[in-house]
Amino acid sequence: TFTTLSISSLKHHLKTHSDEKRHVCHLCLKAFRTATLLHNHVNVHTRTRPYKRSDCDTAFVTSGELSRHRHYKHTLEKRFRCSLCKYSCVEASKMKRRTRSHTGERPSACDLCSYASKDAYKLKRHMVTHSGEKPYECYVCHAKFTQSGTVKIRMLQKHGENVPKYQCPHCSIFIAQKSDLRIHLRNLHSHMAVAIKCSYCEAVFHERSAFIQHKKTHRNEKRFKCDQCSYACMQEQRLIVHKQTHTGEKPFTSLCCNKSFQREQLLSLHFRKHHDSNIKPTAYECSKCGKGYSLW
DNA sequence: CTTCATGTCGCCCTCTGCTGGTTTGCG
DNA sequence: ACGCAAACCAGCAGAGGGCGACATGAAG
Numbered sequence: 281t282f283t284t285l286s287i288s289s290l291k292h293h294l295k296t297h298s299d300e301k302r303h304v305c306h307l308c309l310k311a312f313r314t315a316t317l318l319h320n321h322v323n324v325h326t327r328t329r330p331y332k333r334s335d336c337d338t339a340f341v342t343s344g345e346l347s348r349h350r351h352y353k354h355t356l357e358k359r360f361r362c363s364l365c366k367y368s369c370v371e372a373s374k375m376k377r378r379t380r381s382h383t384g385e386r387p388s389a390c391d392l393c394s395y396a397s398k399d400a401y402k403l404k405r406h407m408v409t410h411s412g413e414k415p416y417e418c419y420v421c422h423a424k425f426t427q428s429g430t431v432k433i434r435m436l437q438k439h440g441e442n443v444p445k446y447q448c449p450h451c452s453i454f455i456a457q458k459s460d461l462r463i464h465l466r467n468l469h470s471h472m473a474v475a476i477k478c479s480y481c482e483a484v485f486h487e488r489s490a491f492i493q494h495k496k497t498h499r500n501e502k503r504f505k506c507d508q509c510s511y512a513c514m515q516e517q518r519l520i521v522h523k524q525t526h527t528g529e530k531p532f533t534s535l536c537c538n539k540s541f542q543r544e545q546l547l548s549l550h551f552r553k554h555h556d557s558n559i560k561p562t563a564y565e566c567s568k569c570g571k572g573y574s575l576w
Numbered sequence: 577c578t579t580c581a582t583g584t585c586g587c588c589c590t591c592t593g594c595t596g597g598t599t600t601g602c603g
Numbered sequence: 604a605c606g607c608a609a610a611c612c613a614g615c616a617g618a619g620g621g622c623g624a625c626a627t628g629a630a631g
Contacts, residue, residue, distance in 0.1 A: 312625085313626085314577090314578090315577080315578085316577090316578065316579080317625070317626080320624080320625075321624080321625080324623080324624070340622085340623090341623080341624080342580095342623090342624080342625080343579080343580055343581075344580085344581070344582070344583085344624095344625090344626095345622070345623070345624085347580085347581065347582075348582090348621085348622075349621080349622075352620070352621060352622085353621085367619090369619080369620085370620085370621090371583085371584090371620095371621095372582095372583065372584075373583090373584065373585070373586085374619070374620080377618085377619080378618085378619085381617080381618070395616090397616080397617090398617080398618090399586095399618095400586075400587080401586090401587070401588070401589090402616070402617075402618095404587090404588095405615085405616080406615080406616075408615095409614080409615070425613070425614085426613080426614060426615070427613095427614075427615070427616095428589075428590080429589095429590070429591070429592085429615095430612090430613060430614070430615085432590085433612090433613090434612085434613080437611090437612085453610095455609095455610070455611090456610075456611065456612085457593095457610090457611075457612080458592085458593080459592085459593050459594065459595090460609090460610060460611070460612090462593080462594090463594095463609085463610085464609075464610080467608085467609075468609085495603095
């Protein structure tokens with residue numbers, strides 16, 4: 281529904297409905313409706329870029345390209361605004377793409393799996409997961425990768441100097457990747473609704489990192505304490521043996537002379553001192569469980 | 577007819593962030 | 604020596620910027 285007040289304008293408009301393309305490119309035989317379109321096309325072949333900007337060293341084949349460049353890089357004018365969010369952009373096609381992320385529409389479907397993307401490029405990128413192709417190579421160590429971004433990060437972290445690291449604001453540790461710092465924060469510094477209780481004392485913690493720090497304070501502590509005297513030690517087994525001094529229990533008995541000992545080592549010493557060194561390995565047994573012991 | 581602004585489709589790029597397997601260091 | 608947790612690392616997808624090429628429409 282084209283309307284105009286001028287006859288010549290109508291005539292011009294009618295030509296746009298015509299399939300007639302009289303202007304043929306002598307380099308590739310492609311045909312165009314107008315001489316200007318052909319002219320622009322030939323400029324592509326000849327790499328002639330008449331539309332220039334003096335201040336940023338860029339040049340384009342058409343005025344449209346220059347105009348758009350101006351919006352992107354100089355005026356920063358974003359005429360298209362999303363009605364659903366605060367996103368704005370220079371081009372209508374970008375707005376269309378943005379709208380798809382609101383609607384969830386995924387028109388580009390993979391014919392090898394269930395994946396579908398919002399735009400053609402993502403589908404193309406996805407297809408390398410089926411081909412197994414790794415088109416990006418590290419020029420230092422020649423390791424290959426599926427995406428350009430991955431090789432860039434690899435280059436920086438393996439071969440770069442002054443590699444950026446991400447520091448945790450809570451414990452000052454440096455972590456190589458931002459997303460790993462996020463995981464670190466989540467696992468170690470986030471508040472837990474259910475507190476962890478220290479198994480050595482009464483302390484409780486809502487943050488894992490604080491709990492780990494606290495545990496270290498128990499590391500060299502003599503936390504196994506005798507309830508009958510002031511004796512304390514770091515190992516539970518030692519406390520059990522110690523307690524025998526209070527009970528008078530002597531579980532290790534020599535079968536040779538019937539003499540009993542509190543500890544295996546004492547029985548062992550007794551054997552070496554008083555009995556034949558050729559004695560058989562199961563020469564004594566525990567009075568509690570009946571287990572036989574070999575000492576040498 | 578030409579020029580210019582604007583529109584449209586498509587391509588490629590980078591940045592970003594999540595995921596899950598692997599390696600490493602510590603208790 | 605072993606097991607576990609944390610960091611490392613590559614794969615992969617989401618989102619958005621910028622431009623190539625060409626079409627359309629208004630105005631001179």
